[in-house]
Amino acid sequence: MSVLVDALYAMACREMYDDVLYLASILKTKDDVCLGFLQAQDRYRLMHCYALVLLERGYFSKARVILDESLPDLQKLKAIPNLDITESLESMSVADARADDELRIAKCLIKIGSFNEAIVLLERLTPRYRSGRIIVCLAECYYRTNEIGKAIKIYKELLSEFPYALHTLVRLLNLGIPPDEMKQTISDWTSESGHTVRDLLGAWWFDDWFDAQLEIVSKNRLTGLAHLKKAIARLKGNPFILRQLARVSGECGLMLEAVSYYEECFTVDPYNPEDADRYISLLLSLYKTSEAEAMLDHMVTNFRESVQTYTALAYCSRFWSSKKLAFEYAKMAQGLSSTPHVEGYLINGILMAERSSTETAISLLRKTLDMDRTRFEAYEALVNIFLKNGNLNEAENQLHNCMNVLGGTAPVFALCAKVLLNNNNEELGMQTLNHALKLSPNYLPAVYTLAHYYIKNYDYELAEAKLTSAMLEYPSHPELIRIMRSVKWKLGKLSEYRNYSKMIEEIGPFPVSDKLSFVKCDELWGLFTAEDGKGIGEKENFSKNGSFENVACSTRDDQSSEMARFWLEISRLSKIIAASAKFD
Numbered sequence: 001m002s003v004l005v006d007a008l009y010a011m012a013c014r015e016m017y018d019d020v021l022y023l024a025s026i027l028k029t030k031d032d033v034c035l036g037f038l039q040a041q042d043r044y045r046l047m048h049c050y051a052l053v054l055l056e057r058g059y060f061s062k063a064r065v066i067l068d069e070s071l072p073d074l075q076k077l078k079a080i081p082n083l084d085i086t087e088s089l090e091s092m093s094v095a096d097a098r099a100d101d102e103l104r105i106a107k108c109l110i111k112i113g114s115f116n117e118a119i120v121l122l123e124r125l126t127p128r129y130r131s132g133r134i135i136v137c138l139a140e141c142y143y144r145t146n147e148i149g150k151a152i153k154i155y156k157e158l159l160s161e162f163p164y165a166l167h168t169l170v171r172l173l174n175l176g177i178p179p180d181e182m183k184q185t186i187s188d189w190t191s192e193s194g195h196t197v198r199d200l201l202g203a204w205w206f207d208d209w210f211d212a213q214l215e216i217v218s219k220n221r222l223t224g225l226a227h228l229k230k231a232i233a234r235l236k237g238n239p240f241i242l243r244q245l246a247r248v249s250g251e252c253g254l255m256l257e258a259v260s261y262y263e264e265c266f267t268v269d270p271y272n273p274e275d276a277d278r279y280i281s282l283l284l285s286l287y288k289t290s291e292a293e294a295m296l297d298h299m300v301t302n303f304r305e306s307v308q309t310y311t312a313l314a315y316c317s318r319f320w321s322s323k324k325l326a327f328e329y330a331k332m333a334q335g336l337s338s339t340p341h342v343e344g345y346l347i348n349g350i351l352m353a354e355r356s357s358t359e360t361a362i363s364l365l366r367k368t369l370d371m372d373r374t375r376f377e378a379y380e381a382l383v384n385i386f387l388k389n390g391n392l393n394e395a396e397n398q399l400h401n402c403m404n405v406l407g408g409t410a411p412v413f414a415l416c417a418k419v420l421l422n423n424n425n426e427e428l429g430m431q432t433l434n435h436a437l438k439l440s441p442n443y444l445p446a447v448y449t450l451a452h453y454y455i456k457n458y459d460y461e462l463a464e465a466k467l468t469s470a471m472l473e474y475p476s477h478p479e480l481i482r483i484m485r486s487v488k489w490k491l492g493k494l495s496e497y498r499n500y501s502k503m504i505e506e507i508g509p510f511p512v513s514d515k516l517s518f519v520k521c522d523e524l525w526g527l528f529t530a531e532d533g534k535g536i537g538e539k540e541n542f543s544k545n546g547s548f549e550n551v552a553c554s555t556r557d558d559q560s561s562e563m564a565r566f567w568l569e570i571s572r573l574s575k576i577i578a579a580s581a582k583f584d
């Protein structure tokens with residue numbers, strides 16, 4: 001396995017950080033599953049490289065965990081005389097000092113979002129210096145400026161050298177490289193020792209993982225999901241595969257499965273904020289408020305001013321009916337122009353749509369799809385905007401775009417049914433809706449649409465039957481309870497109507513858990529207020545959130561008494577984030 005560990009350092013020296021993180025995660029999980037298939041030196045080098053790249057990416061807490069895990073191997077190796085175990089990423093430098101300086105300038109241009117200027121500089125460097133760092137940087141600029149053909153050419157070169165660069169492999173597939181061509185690339189490559197990619201990585205998990213990627217880009221998400229389940233059964237606990245399982249499950253409308261995979265992912269990989277905001281959004285959509293609050297606590301404690309934390313706070317503020325506060329956080333959730341955050345643009349677009357700022361909402365949602373064309377929620381929000389404004393043609397166009405990208409999933413069919421029913425095409429709309437529910441029997445938007453259709457047509461018994469089935473999965477979901485209460489009234493079942501009314505009263509309009517506890521945050525807050533008393537630090541680094549306190553106060557007065565506790569906690573969270581800037 002020295003070949004793959006050497007490859008990690010080679011890719012790190014080219015700054016192929018996403019590929020390093022993916023492969024290092026796979027190798028670490030494989031070593032755990034196979035009870036130490038790596039020798040001590042290779043395992044230490046793997047963990048060391050993994051930690052270095054995590055530090056480069058700013059994942060300090062996770063890097064610390066990885067370094068701690070590598071200490072036993074380090075102690076063993078130190079006992080071996082004349083063994084050099086010192087490696088770093090300093091060998092990244094290009095040969096010429098002037099070229100190295102120009103590369104630094106290009107990176108500064110990229111950081112401020114000036115990709116075209118960076119491209120001019122990098123293209124001038126590449127004929128003279130065939131440095132891997134320059135080429136990778138140039139490919140990223142091409143990718144960001146939608147010069148896809150040029151980006152693909154470089155990514156293919158990288159993959160021919162490093163066919164185990166799994167992130168690059170997936171990116172090429174998503175950019176439209178035919179699956180057959182990718183299969184050929186992987187099957188044809190052999191190492192100097194005669195090993196294939198399958199030999200090096202392990203066919204026992206790689207075949208299913210690779211087949212899953214091919215099926216997903218071919219719009220066969222359910223088949224891809226089945227392959228991913230086989231891969232994770234063999235490579236248990238790998239966070240990258242778990243994260244993809246959660247995403248694809250959600251795209252297929254299997255929401256409880258998605259929650260389960262995210263929960264496992266953040267159990268084994270708690271210090272990576274990727275998808276944490278998406279997870280919170282999913283939890284809130286299912287009214288799993290206790291879990292969402294616990295995750296928010298974890299994010300604020302560990303990820304401080306990350307865009308994921310701002311996005312999560314925006315989702316929570318929206319859920320607890322403080323749109324004004326949600327906008328404050330959503331602005332910060334978008335990230336920098338050089339590193340825009342997909343989820344931040346999505347929540348901004350959704351909030352703007354709810355405020356009837358149609359043009360701005362459409363622009364933000366389209367930007368979301370430019371960054372991630374598989375984001376179903378963006379298509380859904382766009383379709384809803386166009387339906388609300390009576391623009392059926394645009395709604396149908398967005399729906400077709402969605403189907404072309406995601407294929408036939410339960411959410412896509414449910415959205416299609418909504419458009420058809422809105423256009424009074426009831427027969428085809430109901431066929432489509434039933435197909436959605438066949439794929440995912442308890443996909444909530446489809447359940448809502450079907451229940452409302454039955455109620456509209458006075459088929460209360462059918463509505464009652466469907467809601468009863470859905471409530472077996474979601475027994476305390478407030479929206480289902482409200483619709484069921486209405487159905488019980490229509491059926492004249494007054495006793496049951498009163499029972500459901502009582503359930504709604506117990507839940508309340510905004511179910512804030514009594515178990516809400518930010519113990520760690522309270523401790524941090526005590527530390528920060530103590531430092532404030534000494535006059536240490538300024539809050540100017542967080543001036544963009546300076547209006548939070550006033551917003552919270554003005555909004556809090558409008559809420560019911562049960563909301564007071566929530567606003568107090570959210571206010572504390574904001575202060576914690578503000579104070580944390582002093583220590584960065």
